[in-house]
Amino acid sequence: MENNDMREQDFLVASISQLSISGSSSPPVVARFRSDSLQFGLETDSSDSVQFDPLNCQLFKLGPFQSLCISEASEINKEKSFSKGITIQFRNEEESRQFHSAFEQWKKEVAVQVSSLPNGIGSCTSKFDDKIEASSAKMYFHYYGQLLHQQNMMQDYVRTGTYYAAVLENRVDFTDRVVVDVGAGSGILSLFAAQAGAKHVYAVEASEMADYARKLIAGNPSLSQRITVIKGKVEEVELPEKADILISEPMGTLLINERMLESYIIARDRFLVPNGKMFPTVGRIHMAPFSDEYLFMEIANKALFWQQQNYYGVNLTPLHGTAFQGYFSQPVVDAFDPRLLVAPAISHVIDFTTAKEEDLYEVDIPLKFVSSVGTRIHGLACWFDVLFNGSTVQRWLTTAPGAPTTHWYQLRCVLAQPIYVMPGQEITGRLQMVAHKAQSYTLNLTLSAKMWGPGAEQGGILQTSSGKLDLKEPYYRMSQPQTYATSQEQQPHQLLQTQDLQLQSQDEDGLDLLQQIT
Numbered sequence: 432m433e434n435n436d437m438r439e440q441d442f443l444v445a446s447i448s449q450l451s452i453s454g455s456s457s458p459p460v461v462a463r464f465r466s467d468s469l470q471f472g473l474e475t476d477s478s479d480s481v482q483f484d485p486l487n488c489q490l491f492k493l494g495p496f497q498s499l500c501i502s503e504a505s506e507i508n509k510e511k512s513f514s515k516g517i518t519i520q521f522r523n524e525e526e527s528r529q530f531h532s533a534f535e536q537w538k539k540e541v542a543v544q545v546s547s548l549p550n551g552i553g554s555c556t557s558k559f560d561d562k563i564e565a566s567s568a569k570m571y572f573h574y575y576g577q578l579l580h581q582q583n584m585m586q587d588y589v590r591t592g593t594y595y596a597a598v599l600e601n602r603v604d605f606t607d608r609v610v611v612d613v614g615a616g617s618g619i620l621s622l623f624a625a626q627a628g629a630k631h632v633y634a635v636e637a638s639e640m641a642d643y644a645r646k647l648i649a650g651n652p653s654l655s656q657r658i659t660v661i662k663g664k665v666e667e668v669e670l671p672e673k674a675d676i677l678i679s680e681p682m683g684t685l686l687i688n689e690r691m692l693e694s695y696i697i698a699r700d701r702f703l704v705p706n707g708k709m710f711p712t713v714g715r716i717h718m719a720p721f722s723d724e725y726l727f728m729e730i731a732n733k734a735l736f737w738q739q740q741n742y743y744g745v746n747l748t749p750l751h752g753t754a755f756q757g758y759f760s761q762p763v764v765d766a767f768d769p770r771l772l773v774a775p776a777i778s779h780v781i782d783f784t785t786a787k788e789e790d791l792y793e794v795d796i797p798l799k800f801v802s803s804v805g806t807r808i809h810g811l812a813c814w815f816d817v818l819f820n821g822s823t824v825q826r827w828l829t830t831a832p833g834a835p836t837t838h839w840y841q842l843r844c845v846l847a848q849p850i851y852v853m854p855g856q857e858i859t860g861r862l863q864m865v866a867h868k869a870q871s872y873t874l875n876l877t878l879s880a881k882m883w884g885p886g887a888e889q890g891g892i893l894q895t896s897s898g899k900l901d902l903k904e905p906y907y908r909m910s911q912p913q914t915y916a917t918s919q920e921q922q923p924h925q926l927l928q929t930q931d932l933q934l935q936s937q938d939e940d941g942l943d944l945l946q947q948i949t
Contacts, residue, residue: 440464442530445520447471447481462530464537471517481517485541490534495524558697559666564868571870576639581617587838593828597710598623601821604708605629609672613665613679613698614691618644620678625654632657637664665698676708684764685842686714686815687791688902690870696788709783711817717831719776720800720858720878721812721843726763730845733758759847762874762900765908766840769832772812774800774858791866798860802852810845811862811876840909844876848896852880871903
């Protein structure tokens, strides 16, 4: 086994002066490189030394004999860690060079030690920071650090009620078990787990909501003794013991938005005992082509503004094409009438117990449908559900059209060029979802259909429409489902029959999935 013990070194420097104390310099001091810190103190007394954390300190050269050492405040725990800095005066240029060389070596050795921590942190920079841009993470944690957004989720009674039922109906999975709540938010799921008899719950939350969670949990004294709130990212924190079960609400729009599923899987690999349980256990993305003339015209008409040739004397038409494509690059988030679906849905399954983090970097789904009606297809409708595979009861949380509406609603990718189909016509295509650093996905959608008529038997000509959408920038339409009249040239009784078949198919798929898991 490789030995990662660090070689400790001491350097005598001429003096140091803290940045906060103007004009105050010390007598000669010793700089001590240790495994957990860089210490500057008197040679005979190190009790009053200035210390720097190896994970967030930096060294800058100010001149041949002078350098600056600074420590950045923690992003996670600002109330306990503050920025500080000292200037270091060396006796000669050679000692300055040797000190900088030792500093770089010390940082490298610390990185090796960190990579071997028991919960598997890979480097000084966390996996989260490597793949998510800082500005996105800052906005993300700011958003979920506000009570009003937590309230919005908690008041989704389909969501919260399903979690409560899944936990309390499966007490056998929680009683006397260690639980980790991944992205605990307000701590409500941790409290549910404690109600179900958990031995101890570790509620991990990276945003400022962790402070509110502590307050809420403390206000429930019968449960609080068995819950510990840990402020930090699951990619970085350390826990004193492994978990028997993970609980989390990592689902975003289209299941994968916000990329928290990756953190859920990382938590599994770091904290869960072999064959431990995960609530939720499995997620499914469902997709079906839809026809909605009203929605298509609503989006297309938004760009009419840019067709003005005399807007205060300015011709806006050069930007019309760009604006038109821009509006169609926004996925539509709303609740729609399931009778708008023109073919039975297909689904893509993600098993959280076995999926790899890298599997979520790019999700490529081949599409194949058979149209039930003759109509214009305006795009692809998507929704998701998740399974809580408890030992006693298996529960599904669904966001399907026609089911009680949740705060996730449904999502539709609208194509700028509709496709014409006839009953029984095959529709093929692909939905490619590529993760990006803004904690979301780029969606590349293609739908194709054989032209109806002469020559179709020999393969015909493909009628194809494609679109590129950004899941990070949706159009939040969020209207309640509307019952559309037959003026859209659709046959509601046929569509309703199709939807009944589609929902039945989902139920059968769910039973098959349960049999595979068990």
